[in-house]
Amino acid sequence: MYISTRGNYPPATASEVIYMGMVPTGGLFVPEKTPRLSPDQVAAMAGLPYPALAEKLLGYYLDDYTPEEIRESVKAAYGDNFYHRDVAPVAKLEGYGGVLELFHGPTAAFKDMALQLTPRLLSQAIRKGGQGRELLILVATSGDTGKAALEGFKDVPGIRIACFFPDEGVSQAQEMQMRTTDGMNTYVYSVEGNFDDCQNGVKEVFGDEAFSRGLASRGWQLSSANSINWGRLCPQIVYYFYAYYSMARASRTTIGQPMHFVVPTGNFGNILSAWYAREMGLPIGKLICASNENKVLTDFFATGHYDRNRDFYKTSSPSMDILISSNLERFLFAVSGQDAGAIRGYMAELAEKGSFTVDGNLLRKMQDLVWAGSADEKEAAEEIRRVYETHRYLMDTHTAVGSAVYGKYIRESGDRTPAVLDATASPYKFSKSVLEALSGEVYPVGADESRLAEILAERTGIPVHPALAGLDKKPILHDRRLKRGGIKSAVEEIIRGT
Ligand SMILES: *Cc1c(COP(=O)(O)O)cnc(C)c1O
Numbered sequence: 151m152y153i154s155t156r157g158n159y160p161p162a163t164a165s166e167v168i169y170m171g172m173v174p175t176g177g178l179f180v181p182e183k184t185p186r187l188s189p190d191q192v193a194a195m196a197g198l199p200y201p202a203l204a205e206k207l208l209g210y211y212l213d214d215y216t217p218e219e220i221r222e223s224v225k226a227a228y229g230d231n232f233y234h235r236d237v238a239p240v241a242k243l244e245g246y247g248g249v250l251e252l253f254h255g256p257t258a259a260f261k262d263m264a265l266q267l268t269p270r271l272l273s274q275a276i277r278k279g280g281q282g283r284e285l286l287i288l289v290a291t292s293g294d295t296g297k298a299a300l301e302g303f304k305d306v307p308g309i310r311i312a313c314f315f316p317d318e319g320v321s322q323a324q325e326m327q328m329r330t331t332d333g334m335n336t337y338v339y340s341v342e343g344n345f346d347d348c349q350n351g352v353k354e355v356f357g358d359e360a361f362s363r364g365l366a367s368r369g370w371q372l373s374s375a376n377s378i379n380w381g382r383l384c385p386q387i388v389y390y391f392y393a394y395y396s397m398a399r400a401s402r403t404t405i406g407q408p409m410h411f412v413v414p415t416g417n418f419g420n421i422l423s424a425w426y427a428r429e430m431g432l433p434i435g436k437l438i439c440a441s442n443e444n445k446v447l448t449d450f451f452a453t454g455h456y457d458r459n460r461d462f463y464k465t466s467s468p469s470m471d472i473l474i475s476s477n478l479e480r481f482l483f484a485v486s487g488q489d490a491g492a493i494r495g496y497m498a499e500l501a502e503k504g505s506f507t508v509d510g511n512l513l514r515k516m517q518d519l520v521w522a523g524s525a526d527e528k529e530a531a532e533e534i535r536r537v538y539e540t541h542r543y544l545m546d547t548h549t550a551v552g553s554a555v556y557g558k559y560i561r562e563s564g565d566r567t568p569a570v571l572d573a574t575a576s577p578y579k580f581s582k583s584v585l586e587a588l589s590g591e592v593y594p595v596g597a598d599e600s601r602l603a604e605i606l607a608e609r610t611g612i613p614v615h616p617a618l619a620g621l622d623k624k625p626i627l628h629d630r631r632l633k634r635g636g637i638k639s640a641v642e643e644i645i646r647g648t
Contacts, residue, residue, distance in 0.1 A: 152179040155483040157490030163214040165275035168381035171374040179380050180480050185210035187431040193405050196395045200237035201228045204388045211384050223270035231256050233616050238389045240396040247402055247568030250393045258576040258615045261298035264385040269302040271381050276308050283371040287311045290352040292345045293324040294469050299375040304333030312337040316348045322599040330624040337644050338628035351637040377419030378476050386423035393570050403568050408435035410569035414552040415439050416470040418477035435567050439522040440555035442467045451522035454513035457505040466583035467547040485515050525554035531587035544612050546575040547583050576615040578603050
């Protein structure tokens, strides 16, 4: 069963928590107990292909889904829609154990690893207990989540999906990816303003109880597709096992030996999934948490003081530009021994004054698990160039932050335990920044990113990600613009079917 991090909701089943998204009274759902595997059980799964491994591991968490339902979903999620037959291959890179490439899905960022599956779990959840309502998923996005959610939910029966992105704030490739989405149930809007305006608009709609009641009486339920939903975290556990086994198969470790993971972090969802894998019995050593200039987590893991009252930087790794890492709440709950009272206190302080401090005991426990560091814009760009020039391996801007932080970890600790770095996006999703890092040139704002991607491919010989190739030639299917405050009437229109 799943319980709330704030102790304010009765235990619920997997399908119920995936349907609800988050605890209606505030808080996040977590498994009451993490399933524990013996070393023999861990070793026994080593040879499995990705879908079979996913089926096994998800079976431990999705208690009220039948084995057939899980098998069917997993087969559809991790098949031909990925451009690599291993789904999440581990590339070899000198100086690291390896690089776990999580960007071979249909939208070229790691969000696909979960979002190809979550919608299927959600539509099964509707069948189990959804009271016959149709679901409308609202997503405010600063780039990667929007397109991944659109692709995942496209043409899923019983569900419509609407994405809202700030008209000043996403990369050109990201905007084109969203605007060219097909499917009968997809809606895309740009919203006047920045990401906060967009996010606040969506939150207002969620928070309007009268509006929700009105929708319910017409057979509609709103839900969310970001990583506060357990249905997004749980599929991510799989690739940590898969990477570990890949390293063993390539004789870069033996099963049973510890391995670190380096994770470029924003909302703390990806790294939290690694922690779940560790709790289940996978021999993970340290979780290395990498931040960009918005280094609220680095400071927190150093001092125990979380403080969002600081300047917000727009960086070239926009998916990590975040000052409130939602999934940290789940981590604090687990490491504190499920102390819901303490979590309520921290979250109340965070809401009221934007900061909180954990006690020394909890801080030490967290520091045993997590090593946190940050890299600024210059360090990340230099890392892209250094890694390409020494290894001919091309990293995107987010992965480069991880790589630079791992370098700092090695220099500080001297620790040579094998480590795997998560590559969270294709370099072609951020062609302008990557090309600038390699060449030292600066391209004008608004430069044609499809053209820059071609130049990058010519220069490196590495083919453009198939999901991004020819984006400029696809027809624009969505061109609606909303004024600030226009989200609610857009929702009305979607439901009326206009
Ligand atoms: C979302 C995202 C991240 C951050 O992941 P979290 O789970 O939010 O910590 C890092 N890199 C890329 C490319 C992303 O899209």
